[in-house]
Amino acid sequence: MSSKVVLITGASSGIGKSIASYLSLKGFKVYGTSRNPKNLENFSFELIALDVLDISSIQNAIDLIVEKEGRLDVLVNNAGMGITGPIEDTPTEEMRNVFNTNFFGAIDVMKSVLPQMRKQNSGLIINVTSIAGYMGLPFRGVYSASKGALEIITEATSMEVKSFGINVVNVAPGDFATNIASGRYHTPVFENSAYKKKYKENLELMDSHVDSGLDPIVMAKSVFKIINTKNPKLHYKVGDFMQKFSIVLKRILPDRVYEKLLMNHYKL
Structure with missing residues (x-):
């Protein structure tokens, strides 16, 4: 069989770009997506236009791939956005925007690839969620909720x-x-906010976690391994030991004990 055809949303930077570049290097026919691919250069894979908030944009991208390749074997549903802020201070409209991208956008891309995969009687959909989706994290609750919701939809x-x-x-x-x-x-650190001091401290903590995070190539290699697994598991976690172990602790510890551990970590 010829090399598998892979669609990766949100491939213009970060984890998506790393996965797309790595799979392309491994011989897959990769189509990465961006909302504005014309503004981007120097990619080792084909970058096409797709906006997960626009159904016609999603369908046009899939039609283009199927017309050129005759099939679509793998979807890596990676496009997403982050959000921070105390629940009380965060505009509800911004919460909706995040769910529209991280949750409903991912669902719309899945719904759009499924008819072709059914036609082939084969296919693999990989939804990129987050370890944060397994727990409600302070000042990241909306992000956690959007990724946790996608976990349940995946199941x-x-x-x-x-x-x-x-x-x-x-x-x-x-x-x-x-x-x-x-x-x-x-969410801005409002001068009159009851959460001003703690939120500001946690914003700095979150940014430091990202700056010291793992190389995205680790995710790329994990996705490559999943694609080459005959019977893949339902859930995969990719991160350092303590981040993955935090999910185990949530499962075995009493709720308030686990909550206290998180509060200590975030200095609340």
């Missing part, structure tokens, strides 16, 4: 499409050294 979709020869999995990364911090929506 449901996996069961619904299994009989069509399609696998749906999720990969939850921890902190990686990318430009995600610069692309987040940051």
Whole structure:
């Protein structure tokens, strides 16, 4: 069989670009996406236009790939955005924007590739979520919620499409050294906010975690391994030991004990 055809959303930078570059190097036919690919240069893979908030844009990109390649084997649903802020201070409209991208946008891309994968009686969908999606993190609650919601949708979709020869999995990364911090929506540190001091301290802590995060190539290698696994697991976690272990602790510790550990970590 010829090399697999892979669609990767949000591939203009960070984790998406790393995955796309690595898979291209390994011989896959990779189509990365960006909202404005004409403004970008020097990519080792083909970059096409796709906006996860625009259904016609999603369908046009998939039609283009299928017309050129005759198939679509793998979707890496990676496009997303970050958000920080106390729940009380964060504009609800900004929360909706994040869910529209991280949750509904990812669902719309899945819905758009499934007819072609059903036709082929084969396919793999990899939803990129986050270790943060396994727990409610202070000042990142909306981001955690959007990624946690996508985890649950992944589980449901996996069961619904299994009989069509399609696998749906999720990969939850921890902190990686990318430009995600610069692309987040940051709720301003309001002068009159009850959360001013703690939120400001935690913004600095979050940025330091990203700056000292793992190399995105680790995610790329993990995705490559999943694609080459005959019967992939439903959930994968990719991060340092303590980030992955935090999920285990949440499962085994009493709720308030785990909450206290998080509060101590975030100095609350």
